[in-house]
Amino acid sequence: MTAVRKRITVGAVAAALIAGLAGCAGSGDPAPGPGAGGPEKAGAPPRNTVRLIGDGSTAYTGAQPGLAKPERLQPGSRPPQFVVFSWDGAGEDSQKLFSHFRRVGKEHGATMTYFLSGVYLLPEGKSALYNPPGHAPGRSDIGFNDTEGIRDTVRELRAAWLEGNEVGTHFNGHFCGPERGVGTWSVEDWKSEIQQAKSFVKNWRTNAGLAGEKPLPFDYDKELIGARTPCLEGRENFKKAASELGWRYDTSGVNDQVWPKKDGKLWDLSMQLVPVPGRDFETLSMDYNFMVNQSGTSKGDPSMHRYWGNQMRDGLIQAFNRSYQGNRAPLIIGNHFESWNGGTYMRAIEETIAHVCTKPEVRCVSFRQLADWLDVQDPTVLAKLRTLKVGQAPAEGWARFLTARPASASPAPASARGGSGADAPARVSAVSGTRRDG
Numbered sequence: 014m015t016a017v018r019k020r021i022t023v024g025a026v027a028a029a030l031i032a033g034l035a036g037c038a039g040s041g042d043p044a045p046g047p048g049a050g051g052p053e054k055a056g057a058p059p060r061n062t063v064r065l066i067g068d069g070s071t072a073y074t075g076a077q078p079g080l081a082k083p084e085r086l087q088p089g090s091r092p093p094q095f096v097v098f099s100w101d102g103a104g105e106d107s108q109k110l111f112s113h114f115r116r117v118g119k120e121h122g123a124t125m126t127y128f129l130s131g132v133y134l135l136p137e138g139k140s141a142l143y144n145p146p147g148h149a150p151g152r153s154d155i156g157f158n159d160t161e162g163i164r165d166t167v168r169e170l171r172a173a174w175l176e177g178n179e180v181g182t183h184f185n186g187h188f189c190g191p192e193r194g195v196g197t198w199s200v201e202d203w204k205s206e207i208q209q210a211k212s213f214v215k216n217w218r219t220n221a222g223l224a225g226e227k228p229l230p231f232d233y234d235k236e237l238i239g240a241r242t243p244c245l246e247g248r249e250n251f252k253k254a255a256s257e258l259g260w261r262y263d264t265s266g267v268n269d270q271v272w273p274k275k276d277g278k279l280w281d282l283s284m285q286l287v288p289v290p291g292r293d294f295e296t297l298s299m300d301y302n303f304m305v306n307q308s309g310t311s312k313g314d315p316s317m318h319r320y321w322g323n324q325m326r327d328g329l330i331q332a333f334n335r336s337y338q339g340n341r342a343p344l345i346i347g348n349h350f351e352s353w354n355g356g357t358y359m360r361a362i363e364e365t366i367a368h369v370c371t372k373p374e375v376r377c378v379s380f381r382q383l384a385d386w387l388d389v390q391d392p393t394v395l396a397k398l399r400t401l402k403v404g405q406a407p408a409e410g411w412a413r414f415l416t417a418r419p420a421s422a423s424p425a426p427a428s429a430r431g432g433s434g435a436d437a438p439a440r441v442s443a444v445s446g447t448r449r450d451g
Contacts, residue, residue, distance in 0.1 A: 065228060070218045072228040079124070079177025083386040086394060091411040094336060094375045095343035095383050096123075097282070098366060099264065100350060101241060102155065102183045103127035105165040110350035110359060112169055117363055119176060121370040123377035127173055128183035128241055131210035132157050133166050134217040142220065143209060145186045146202035147193040153186035163221045167229060174231055179379035182210045182240050189244035196246035203247070203254035211237070239282070239380050241265050241347065252279055262384050267297060270332060270342045272398040273387065280384050284345050287332035290324050298332065299347040300325065300358035311353040322357030329365045337372070340401035343383055 064073040086092055098118075105111040111127070118125055132143060132153050140151040158166070174180055184206050188194045198206070214233045218224050239262035242251050248265045255263060256278040263276070266283035273280055286295040289306060296302045303325040304311065313321070329346060336342050348362055370377040378386075387395065394415060401407065407414030 063228075063230075066232060067215050068219045069224075069228050070215050071233050072230055073232045074230040077177065077231070078175060080382065080385075083382070083389045085389050085391065086415070089412040089416040091374070091415075092341040092398065094333075094341050094372075095386070096333065096369055096375060096377045097126065097343060097345050097380055097383055098123065098348065098362065098377065099126040099128060099181075099241070099346065099380065100348050101128050102130040102133070102187070102349060103166075103170075104130065104133040104158070104162070104350065105169045106162060106350070108350065108352060111166070111173075114350075114363075115169060115173055115176065115178075117366055118178070118377075121366050121377070123366055123370045124177040124179070124379050124382065125377075126179040126181050126379040126381070127170070128181040129166075129170065129210075129214070130155060130183045130187065131185040131213040134158065134163050134221070135213045136160060136163065136221050139220045143185060143213075144205075145188065145209075146198050146205055148186065148188065154189070155187045160221050160223065163217060164223060164226065167217060167223075167226065171227065171229055174229070174236075177379075179381040180229075180231065180233075180236055181380070182207070182237055184240070184243060185210050185213070187243045189246055194246055195243050195251075198247050198250055200250045200253045200257070203251050204258070207237075207254065207258065238384070239263060239279070252276065255279060261388075262380055264345065264347075264380060268345075270336050270344065270403045271340065271401070272342045272395060274395070274399060280387055282343075282345055282380055282383065284347050285332070288328045290327045290331065296328075297347075298329065298345060300349055300351070300353065300362065301347075303328070303358065303361075304353050308354060311351070313354050315355060318355040318357045321354055322361040325358055326361035326364050326368075329361070330368055333365075333369045335404035337369075337375070339404035339406045340398070342398075342401070342403075 062075070066072055100111075100114070103111060114125070117123070132140075132155065135143060135157050136159060137157040140153070140157050142150075143153065143157075144150045145152055170180055184195070189196075191197070195203075195206075211233050213220070214229070218226060218228070238260050240251070240255070240260075241263075242248055242265040245265045245267070248263065251265065252263050260279065262280040262282045264282045264284065266281060268281065268283040268285050270285050270287070273282055275281065284298045287298045289296050289303070292306075296306050303321070304313075307313065307321045307324065308317070329344075333344055336344050346362075346365075348358070350359075352359065366377065369375055376382075397415070
């Protein structure tokens with residue numbers, strides 16, 4: 014998959030920096046799966062029966078193991094501190110970052126969300142099977158894969174899911190920008206892209222000539238419940254498509270560190286604005302945005318690599334602390350398996366995971382697990398949690414705050430959303446002036 018990654022780093026990133034974009038049927042019916050409502054019971058192992066789906070690329074193996082059953086917050090209890098680490102375009106290549114962060118997650122008790130790009134399971138020789146909306150068949154801005162890359166990626170996806178991680182989608186060709194990018198797609202275009210992403214996962218054994226390999230241990234039609242759009246573009250029509258397909262969340266927007274709410278049928282679990290230590294603005298909680306604000310290139314001054322990585326790590330930890338010690342709003346972080354600026358952002362993320370995921374009352378989870386927890390909460394409690402501003406702990410303490418009659422949710426004041434006057438332009442330019450998702 015080396016060729017694929019080179020295209021991502023050199024092609025897509027360079028184009029984004031120049032353009033200044035805004036971010037970044039089975040053989041027999043399987044038994045009913047756990048579906049979109051979450052795991053069937055805490056820690057349930059896969060059932061013994063394995064039901065192959067389609068050509069055997071995927072299989073129904075029962076409830077996903079390693080997931081705790083979500084419980085409603087008890088009156089007067091302090092909410093757990095959720096942290097979601099997520100990865101766009103997840104695949105295993107020569108850098109071995111997928112397998113590395115699987116190990117990091119296991120070491121620190123963290124599960125994560127891996128957003129797979131469907132073309133990473135489609136070999137170059139079968140590229141014509143991809144018919145992207147608005148583009149010629151076989152076109153992809155991140156290339157395709159080779160047989161060994163597919164074999165390696167499937168191995169990591171299989172192990173990740175069995176360890177309790179979520180396998181989502183980052184769709185396929187990663188088209189960005191005003192000319193035929195995903196921002197121009199209709200609802201039907203998004204449905205086509207999603208159907209194709211599913212098809213590449215459900216037929217990788219046939220497409221790659223790997224009939225002897227083990228299947229992925231999940232039904233991808235049931236596994237997909239949310240996504241992040243390429244470059245955070247095309248969100249409105251994507252949300253309509255996702256809602257019609259019965260998905261449960263979207264993470265393609267920009268939020269402050271406040272408690273999530275539903276946008277129509279979907280939980281809005283967007284990434285957030287976080288501090289940039291030493292700077293007078295905040296940026297999106299994603300490695301790409303730190304890179305663009307620091308060096309503007311993936312190959313910046315080597316003498317600055319450690320400083321930039323430390324700056325990202327410290328910014329994420331500051332963001333964590335103001336939630337952990339404040340309103341306990343979930344912290345949402347996005348990443349890429351890339352070695353930008355000497356791999357400093359990968360080090361920053363690893364050190365952040367080690368720092369935050371081992372603390373009391375902290376749950377480092379996938380988007381699915383967070384959505385499961387939110388779904389079982391008392392809506393009036395969530396509404397009251399949403400009245401807390403960024404970093405604001407209840408003045409009367411958690412016990413009194415969550416035993417008193419919940420207040421109605423109200424929009425956060427401008428100061429909680431980034432201020433007004435002199436502070437506002439700096440924060441806005443730091444986000445909207447750069448691509449949010451490489």
